[in-house]
Amino acid sequence: MFDDKRPEELAYVGRSSDRPDTMEKLTGEATYVSDMRLPGMLHAQVKKSPHARARIVRIDTGKAAAMPGVRAIITGDEVDVHIGLYIVDKYVLAKGEVRHYGEAVAAVAADSLEEARAAADAIEVEYEVLPPVLHHMDALKPDAPLVHPDLGSYGYVAAAFTPMPGTNIANHTKLRKGDVDKGFAEAAYIVEREYDCPSVQHVPMETHVAIVQWGKGDRVSIWTSAQSPFTVRNLFCHAFGLAHAQVRVQIPYVGGGFGGKAGIGVEPLCAVLSRKAGGRPVKFQATREEEFSLLPCRSALxxxxxxxxxxxxxxxxxxxxxxxxxxxxxxxxxxxxxxxxxxxxxxxxxxxxxxxxxxxxxxxxxxxxxxxxGHVEFHWAVERHMxxxxxxxxxDPLLFRLKNALRPGSKTLTGETIQKNTGxxxxxxxxxxxxxxxxxxxxxxxxxxxxxxxxxxxxxxxxxxAPAMPPFTATAVILKMNEDGSVLVNLALTDYGQGTYTSIRQIVAERLGFPPKKIRVAFENDTDRDPYDWQTVASKGLVLSGNAAILAAEDLLKNAYDVAAQALHANPRDLAHDGERVFLRHHPDKGVSFSSMAVGLALPNGNGIGGPLIGVGRYIAQGLSNLNKETGEGTPAxxxxxxxxxxxxxxxxxxxxxxxxxxxxxxxxxxxxxxxxxxxxxxxxxxxxxxxxxxxxxxxxxxxxxxxxxxxxxxxxxxxxxxxxxxxxxxxxxxxxxxxxxxxxxxxxxxxxxxxxxxxxxxxxxxxxxxxxxxxxxxxxxxENREPIDNWITKSPVGSCRSAPEARPKE
Amino acid sequence: MKITLTVNGDRYERECAEHHTLLRFIRETLGLTGTKEGCGMGECGACTVIMNGRAVNSCMVLAAEADGAVIQTIEGEAKGPTLSDIQASFERNHAVQCGFCTPGMVMSVKELLASDPHPSVDAIKEAVEGNFCRCTGYTQIVEAVTELTGTGAKGGLDHV
Missing domain, CATH: 3.30.365.10 (Aldehyde oxidase/xanthine dehydrogenase, molybdopterin binding domain)
Structure with missing residues (x-):
């Protein structure tokens, strides 16, 4: 939309503009979930598995339950709930078997953090340690233990994924283009190499944290440090069988995400504890160690x-x-x-x-x-390989890259034709x-x-x-005009530091023709208030929500023009506007201010017209398709x-x-x-x-x-x-x-x-x-031409991050 | 036990548990939540405050050790509704993203500039080395300091 505008035609887009959130963040006033305390709030701690794979023989919570301040203890046996988006394979707490070091097997809510910690320590768990499968290449061997023997019974998105029950393969994605045998037969050179990289942590500076109150009548309120409020709500409702109207998810300032907070995290754990504690709010914040081992990381490849x-x-x-x-x-x-x-x-x-x-x-x-x-990991391989x-x-590697680079007319792996405007x-x-x-x-x-x-x-x-998202991914933006003619923007795309709201503000300002200082993007997301957004992931936020913001601005202007046309006895076509008012193009002195129309225009005799000015913009990705599961053909980007x-x-x-x-x-x-x-x-x-x-x-x-x-x-x-x-x-x-x-x-x-x-x-x-x-x-x-050692599963950790010393002159 | 200390110019006399850290005292007892906890182990610097003129990781100081101390936290940095020079430069230079490391980062920069009003780039990097930031990649933070002290300019994006 408006892709053909020249830079000189744009007042706000394309120019730097201060972020709207820096004042709060620079003064310590910005409130993150880790800063929040609610009346009657309990603190949660978890009991974690010291084993990578073990059968849970017995959990004794008796001693812990009798300790001071303890209000609820819960184990996996009490929560028969699987949670997931693409493949539903995870319990809230381990049940029957633990599958990784650091996995939660039980949880406690107590009046204070110390009491919760002491009680978690006092929970006794008896394990039968089982041989783990650690390296993913070992997991493919026929005699490898199965991490999920029940894989065949899990729900999954069948249009996109292919689990292989009876193996450790959770999904097999295939892509077939052209005739590789013929291609290799015609090749003058064939080079084959293997590359790898280990798992790493996202390291948001604010670890995962949530407060959940499971109130009377199964009304659940969730405050969470997450990227995607509607995904948290949707997955939560599916898992617990609750109506969406019963569950409210709020996301205040978030201390970084990087994908690690994309889906649902510690919210269900807090929820089941709150339910068991009679509806008192329960807060759980991961320690830095738990951020590494209890919460997810990036896959190795x-x-x-x-x-x-x-x-x-x-x-x-x-x-x-x-x-x-x-x-x-x-x-x-x-x-x-x-x-x-x-x-x-x-x-x-x-x-x-x-x-x-x-x-x-x-x-x-x-x-x-x-x-x-995934692209960081596989580009490591592809670009080293090139x-x-x-x-x-x-x-020369540069020439080799340029010779093979995608150009207009090239076909991608899925068969999409690259256009001049693709990039x-x-x-x-x-x-x-x-x-x-x-x-x-x-x-x-x-x-x-x-x-x-x-x-x-x-x-x-x-x-x-390209953004990895369902082909029908959608979002919406709502603009509400305030009494003074300024505008509030509501959207559920979250800004956890990346700055999208600053850009959205500039886009709204540009389309409305209002200065950015008259536009405020509401920072705290709320599923009870904000229109739907799929998730804040995939680098799709600016494109989808930016388009929705343009459409919302146009809707707001149309609504304002309708009122002004009545007030001025004019055809809307003959109207124009600036940042303050709508006026007749042929008599600019005859106009009506946005502030007078903002909540409905009062005519001189007291009659009212219009009503509160709002603008609604809805946008859904266009022209994308599912991929053929056998060939990969389709339009995903x-x-x-x-x-x-x-x-x-x-x-x-x-x-x-x-x-x-x-x-x-x-x-x-x-x-x-x-x-x-x-x-x-x-x-x-x-x-x-x-x-x-x-x-x-x-x-x-x-x-x-x-x-x-x-x-x-x-x-x-x-x-x-x-x-x-x-x-x-x-x-x-x-x-x-x-x-x-x-x-x-x-x-x-x-x-x-x-x-x-x-x-x-x-x-x-x-x-x-x-x-x-x-x-x-x-x-x-x-x-030294030595074989790389397998540093990642070892008895002796080697290597650490350190700065290179300054290069010194040779002695 | 009871401790007495001055925080951002205000004097407080409060009970505190012997095992509580200064970080916890500031956040929970005084309710000043601008100072953040990123690791609780003295590694990441999110909890940096200025204690008796020195930037410290407040998660590594017991509240009891701060008895009689003069402390500054991020809440004491702006004067009234106006940002301090350091804060204003952070704003101009886009040195803030998620904001979680920002309070500690500002405190470390404040300590640096108090002792060295025109630090070299290396001295700036050294001063904030203990403050992890996962968002900005540090460049715009360093630029915020050099632009403030007149030794560097705001960075820019090139258009090909």
């Missing part, structure tokens, strides 16, 4: 790619096999698998393609959505390369290399992603956001230490509604991507106990890990059905950071890294 290339360097066939480790539950992981499956090649044209993507159960903490929804294939066939990955790749002076070292870099003895290398990696990173790194070849000198990131965002915020998303995601690339990852002992569930042993990047130089740029190929031409970029910044780094390290040193993260010792091992 092993990705095998076999590529056939012509003598001229064109990819002619590619076979792609993804093995996703979903951990103990696969509710979201099955959809990560599906979305990754249909995007599996990266932004390249593959005429003959064959994809098998498996979601595999193991006895580990479970995977869920994480910024990028580099290694180029090397194998003796072609321009070629421009992104070329600009990222230009910004790092790809291919050569500058005189300054040569001098630096001479001074330090650290080798400088440059790499590029490209990326693409609301839009494709393309991008590329260029990276310069210096590496100490003796020790494997390295330092990132520069990152240049370029995305085709269609239109940057707010350039400062695009940059914030770009740099924030890039740094999160560097965390994944350099140091983060779950480490287990051989029995499946998580060894590093803390910031001491599982660090995230700090300010000292910043590259010396960071550049962000946008290409703007307008999205025809995006608001003012925009498309999403929230997740994309995190994708392909890791392979850009890996490619740069390879260029500097020749190290062929295929495992992520790339800790210094991993680089050293690659340089």
């Amino acid at each position: 092993t990705y095998r790619i076999k590529t056939g290339v012509s003598a001229e360097g064109k990819i002619v066939a590619q076979q792609m096999t993804m093995y996703w480790d979903s951990g103990a539950y696969a509710d979201y992981a099955v959809n990560v698998t599906r979305a990754s499956g249909y995007s599996a090649s990266g932004p390249y044209e593959i005429p003959n393609a064959w994809v098998d993507a498996y979601t595999i159960y193991t006895n580990k903490p479970y995977g869920t959505a994480y910024r990028g929804f 580099e290694l294939v180029a090397q194998a066939i003796g072609m 321009n990955v070629v421009a992104c790749i070329e600009d990222a390369a230009r910004r790092i002076h790809y291919g050569d070292l500058t005189p300054e870099e040569k001098e630096r290399q001479k001074q330090t003895g650290w080798k400088i290398g440059k790499g590029v990696a490209a990326l693409h992603k 609301l839009d494709w956001t393309f991008g590329a990173h260029g990276m310069i790194v210096e590496v100490n070849e003796e020790s494997g230490e390295y330092r990132v000198l520069k990152v240049a990131s370029v995305y085709d965002v269609g239109r940057a509604i707010n350039p400062d915020m695009v940059r914030g998303q770009a740099i924030g995601g890039m740094m999160q991507g560097l965390g994944t690339a350099t140091c983060e990852g779950y480490i287990y002992d051989k029995d499946g106990r998580l060894l590093n569930p803390s910031f001491t042993d599982n660090k995230i990047p700090t300010a000292k890990d910043l590259p010396l130089e960071v550049e962000c740029a946008v290409v703007e190929t307008p999205q025809i059905d995006g608001p003012y031409g925009a498309r999403g970029v929230g997740e994309h910044s995190m994708i392909s950071v890791a392979p850009a780094l890996g490619n740069a390290i390879q260029k500097a040193t020749g190290a062929e890294l295929t495992h992520m993260p790339m800790r210094f010792e991993d680089v050293w091992r690659a340089l």
Whole structure:
């Protein structure tokens, strides 16, 4: 919508604008669920499994129940409720069997946190320890224990997923395009490699937290730190058999999500405790350790790619096999698998393609959505693979990428034809390369290399992603005019830091022609008040809610014009407006103010016309389809956001230490509604991507106990890990059905950071890294030509996040 | 036990449990919830407050240790309805996203600027190294400080 507007025609869109939430956040006034206390509120704690897989023989809550302050204790046997969105495979509390280390087997609500903790400690659980299946490749073996023997009885979305009962495979996504056998037969070169990456944590600074009150008459109120209020409500109502009108979900400020709060989390646990405690509100906040082990993480991946290339360097066939480790539950992981499956090649044209993507159960903490929804992980493989294939066939990796990049007329894996307006990955790749002076070292870099003895290398990696969502995903926005002519915006898309509300405000301001200061977006979401939104995920928020906001603004204006036309005895066609009033175009001095019409216009004689001015905008994704489950054919993409990173790194070849000198990131965002915020998303995601690339990852002992569930042993990047130089740029190929031409970029910044780094390290040193993260010792091992060790299931944890020391002159 | 301390210029005399941290005392006893808990183990810096002129992780200080102390939290940073220079620069430079690390981050920057009014970029990174931020990638936070102290400019997005 309005994709063809030129920048000079726009007053607010395309220009930076302050965020509406900074005042509250900078003063400490912003209230998060972790700050909330309700009258009579109880505090919950959980008893967690110390085993990766065990049968629960007996739970004795007698001692705990007699302790002071304890108001409710609950075990899995009392809650026969499965919860899930795509595949309904998880109990509220473990029942019969525990499936991962840290899983909750019982919960307590007490007057104080200390009393709850003491009571949880006093619960006695007798386990029969069973052999766990830890590595996802082991889980595929015929004799592997089954994590979910009852898989065949679970509900799932049949249009999209294919569970395989009797195995550990929760879903098998297939894609078949062209004739791979013929393609490989015609190929001049065939290169096959395998890549992997471990599970990692989202690390929102506010851990998962909820307060739930299960009131009399089964009226349930939920306050939660979550991304998607309507998904929480819908899944909650399905699980407990409640009417939607009985359940209210409220989301105040949220301290980060990154996908980890996309679905339903700790709300059901609080709810069953509140119900048992006679309706007193119950609060549960995960400790940081519980955030790592009780709550979900990102799935690990092993990705095998076999590529056939012509003598001229064109990819002619590619076979792609993804093995996703979903951990103990696969509710979201099955959809990560599906979305990754249909995007599996990266932004390249593959005429003959064959994809098998498996979601595999193991006895580990479970995977869920994480910024990028699988694309961070599989682009690690794809973009390292492009580099290694180029090397194998003796072609420059940048040229190889450009030769195979999607262009207008190219067909994606699912058969969609790329249009000129789809976006321009070629421009992104070329600009990222230009910004790092790809291919050569500058005189300054040569001098630096001479001074330090650290080798400088440059790499590029490209990326693409479409929102992973049902083809009929919908949202709505409601505008309400206040008495003074200002406007309140209600929507259930949440803003947990990414800044979408700032952009929505600019879009509403632009379409209404009102200054942004007259527009307020209501920050606290409420399913009793806000119109429906599917979920705040997938980088779809700006596009879908932005379109709904435009339509709502148009509806509001139409309603205002109708009243003004009556008041002015004019045809609505002859009216115009500014930020204050509606007037006759041919007699601008004759008009009526928005404030006088806001809650109904009173005529001089006291008669009223109109009524409170509101505007309703509804939007549903258009023209998308389910994918054929055998071939993958269909139209899954609301839009494709393309991008590329260029990276310069210096590496100490003796020790494997390295330092990132520069990152240049370029995305085709269609239109940057707010350039400062695009940059914030770009740099924030890039740094999160560097965390994944350099140091983060779950480490287990051989029995499946998580060894590093803390910031001491599982660090995230700090300010000292910043590259010396960071550049962000946008290409703007307008999205025809995006608001003012925009498309999403929230997740994309995190994708392909890791392979850009890996490619740069390879260029500097020749190290062929295929495992992520790339800790210094991993680089050293690659340089020493030693086999990578399996760091992720081990008795001795190795590696930690640390800043590279400043490169020193050679002694 | 009873402790007496000054927080944001207000004097408080309150009972507190011996095992309560300063963080818990500030949040639960005084009701000043601007200071956040991110890990409770002294790793993430979300709970940073200024105690007797030094930025500390308030989750690692017992309330009892703060008896007689002068404390500043984020609630004492703005003067009346007006943001402080540091806060205003954070706002201008988009140094805030989810906001959960922001109170602690502002406190660390405040301590830095009190001792070094024109810090180098390296000194800024060093000063906030103990404050984890998962959203911003830190660049706009560093820019907020350099723009405020006149050693750098607001960053920008390039259009190809």
